[in-house]
Structure formats: C-alpha cells, structure tokens
Amino acid sequence: MKHVLISLALSTTLTAPAWADDVVMRYMPSHGGVSAHDLAQELGYFDGTGIVLESAGYASGGPESLMALAGGSIEIGSAATAAVLNSIIGGNDFVAAYPTNGINDQVQSIFYVLEDSPIQSVKDLPGKTVAVNTLGAHLDYTVREALHQNGLPADSANLVTVPGPQLEQVLRSGQVDVAAFGYWQTTFEGAARQAGGLRAILDDTDVLGEIAGGFTVLRKDWVEDHPEAAQQFIRQSARALDYAREHPEETRQIIARVLEERGENPGVAQYFAGFGVRPGGLATERDIQFWIDVLVREGKLAEGRLKASDILLVTGDEVALK
Numbered sequence: 001m002k003h004v005l006i007s008l009a010l011s012t013t014l015t016a017p018a019w020a021d022d023v024v025m026r027y028m029p030s031h032g033g034v035s036a037h038d039l040a041q042e043l044g045y046f047d048g049t050g051i052v053l054e055s056a057g058y059a060s061g062g063p064e065s066l067m068a069l070a071g072g073s074i075e076i077g078s079a080a081t082a083a084v085l086n087s088i089i090g091g092n093d094f095v096a097a098y099p100t101n102g103i104n105d106q107v108q109s110i111f112y113v114l115e116d117s118p119i120q121s122v123k124d125l126p127g128k129t130v131a132v133n134t135l136g137a138h139l140d141y142t143v144r145e146a147l148h149q150n151g152l153p154a155d156s157a158n159l160v161t162v163p164g165p166q167l168e169q170v171l172r173s174g175q176v177d178v179a180a181f182g183y184w185q186t187t188f189e190g191a192a193r194q195a196g197g198l199r200a201i202l203d204d205t206d207v208l209g210e211i212a213g214g215f216t217v218l219r220k221d222w223v224e225d226h227p228e229a230a231q232q233f234i235r236q237s238a239r240a241l242d243y244a245r246e247h248p249e250e251t252r253q254i255i256a257r258v259l260e261e262r263g264e265n266p267g268v269a270q271y272f273a274g275f276g277v278r279p280g281g282l283a284t285e286r287d288i289q290f291w292i293d294v295l296v297r298e299g300k301l302a303e304g305r306l307k308a309s310d311i312l313l314v315t316g317d318e319v320a321l322k
Contacts, residue, residue: 022052023229027076028059028068031164032187032268034255035078035100036275037216037233040240042254049232060163061134062214066092069217077217080138082291084217088311089301093220095313096288097234098241098281099212101183107276109139109183109204109213112171115197119177122146122202126156128177131170134161138204138213139180145294146207154298168192183213183276187255190271212277212287218313234313238281244274283312
C-alpha cells in the first residue's frame with residue numbers, strides 16, 4: 001500500500017491548485033445541521049480546488065452513511081467512532097479524515113427525561129426505553145459504556161430508534177422514558193430545552209471525557225486514486241471547523257440559510273453550539289483508541305488487531321494518505 005505524506009498547512013492564505021477534471025464527492029447530510037464540509041462549501045473554500053460536493057439524500061444515522069460509502073453510492077461517509085470501527089472490523093477499508101464533532105462541556109450529547117420522571121441517573125436506566133437516532137453508533141455505545149461503568153449489564157436498557165426531529169415529541173408524549181440528543185443535534189436539543197419541562201440525567205462527557213464524537217470517513221482506494229482532492233477536502237474542511245469556532249454567529253446564520261434551502265426549520269440554527277473540535281481539526285490517538293479498547297473488552301475485536309494510527313488519516317501536522 002502506498003503512503004503519501006502531505007503537509008497540512010491550514011493558513012487561509014493558501015491557494016488551492018485547480019486540476020483539469022472536477023472530482024465529485026457525494027455525501028449524505030443530517031437533519032438539523034451542517035457538516036464542516038457543508039460549511040466549507042458555503043464559505044467558498046472549495047472554489048478552485050476542483051472538488052464538487054453533491055448531496056445524495058439524508059442519512060438516518062452513521063451506519064447508513066457507512067453502508068452507502070462501502071457500496072460506492074457516496075464518497076464521503078460520516079459516523080460515530082464506534083460505528084466506523086465496527087465497519088472496518090467488518091471488512092471495509094476506511095480511513096478517518098477529520099473529526100466531525102468533539103465532545104466537551106460546550107458540545108455534547110445530552111440524555112433528557114421529563115421533569116417529573118422518577119429516573120435520576122444511569123442506575124435507573126435498566127428496563128427503561130431510551131430513544132436514540134440509530135443503533136450501533138455513538139448514543140448506543142454511550143449508553144452501553146455508562147451502564148458498564150455503573151456495574152450494570154451493558155444491554156439492560158431498551159434502545160429504540162427515533163429520527164432527530166421527533167426526539168422531543170416522543171419524550172413529551174410518554175412514548176419513551178429518555179430521549180438522547182446527540183452532539184451533532186444541538187439544534188434540536190436547544191429547542192427542546194428552551195420549551196422547558198425537561199431534565200438532563202446524563203451527558204456523554206460524563207461517560208467518555210473530552211473526545212472526538214465521530215469522524216468523516218473516506219475509502220482508502222478513493223484516497224489513493226485522488227490524493228490531491230483528499231488533501232484539499234481535509235484542508236478546507238478543517239478551515240471551516242476553525243471558522244465556526246472563531247465566527248459562531250455568522251456560522252449560525254449560514255446554517256439557518258442552508259436549513260431553509262433544504263426545507264427544514266431554520267429557527268433551530270440559533271441553538272448551534274459549535275463543532276467542539278480542537279484547533280486545526282486535528283484528532284488524537286485517544287479519540288480512536290478509547291473505542292478500540294471498548295470493542296476488545298466486549299470481545300468484538302482481537303487485542304492488537306487495530307491501532308489508532310491504522311485508521312487516522314490526520315495526525316500531528318501531516319496528512320498520511322494510506
């Protein structure tokens with residue numbers, strides 16, 4: 001397998017080379033928000049790079065996105081780290097391009113109950129119904145890890161899938177005991193919190209600490225065939241992550257416009273809390289290794305079979321295209 005090292009200089013003064021043929025990169029957006037590459041496109045960062053982004057329709061969650069990536073229907077996948085690892089374990093040759101979001105005290109997944117619910121903590125979750133956006137991804141594994149840390153069976157809560165726009169509704173109507181709003185759904189979480197009557201019992205920072213929540217994912221064969229496009233895609237997406245941190249209000253305005261153009265509710269953009277990633281969009285090995293260790297503990301992965309450097313495309317000040 002060839003290795004190409006490309007310097008990741010994130011200065012906004014860089015001029016991107018243009019190449020003769022456009023490189024189309026298809027992806028699946030999520031309801032209620034934009035990705036860093038969405039934002040980069042809105043900011044014009046891909047102009048002159050030869051990269052053309054195309055939406056292939058919404059994904060209900062990361063696993064669906066990864067299935068489409070594996071099948072060649074899209075070029076850009078996006079999923080929680082645990083889901084990415086499970087997909088790689090299943091035989092898909094993926095690399096993690098950049099963290100889609102980070103988890104910290106400002107940007108996090110929050111688990112809500114109704115204000116008068118008897119549920120007070122993780123210890124009350126066994127036997128209860130928890131709404132998550134999809135199974136086998138971040139919220140699923142966060143619940144499992146929280147239960148494990150409290151000495152409870154990892155599968156003792158009942159998880160059901162509910163699309164992000166309906167999370168608040170199913171909780172308020174009593175169809176579920178707990179609604180989990182993912183770190184990428186801060187728009188929906190903010191609107192639900194503003195309406196009142198809810199109480200947070202858990203957030204994923206309590207369980208995982210500060211860590212990347214998930215990654216934008218590329219196929220290794222695509223990266224090898226398009227090294228310049230991969231370089232520019234990561235560079236300009238990382239610029240957009242930094243822009244969002246430095247210009248939060250302008251970013252909310254862009255998100256509102258994009259949501260309106262998609263036919264979604266632009267009002268939720270005011271609750272966008274940021275991407276929560278480190279400056280430069282860089283990942284650390286712990287972002288991946290934490291979940292590798294969990295999967296080894298659960299018997300889904302043999303000790304030593306995978307290491308973070310096998311999966312991370314961006315480490316330190318360089319982009320390793322493997």
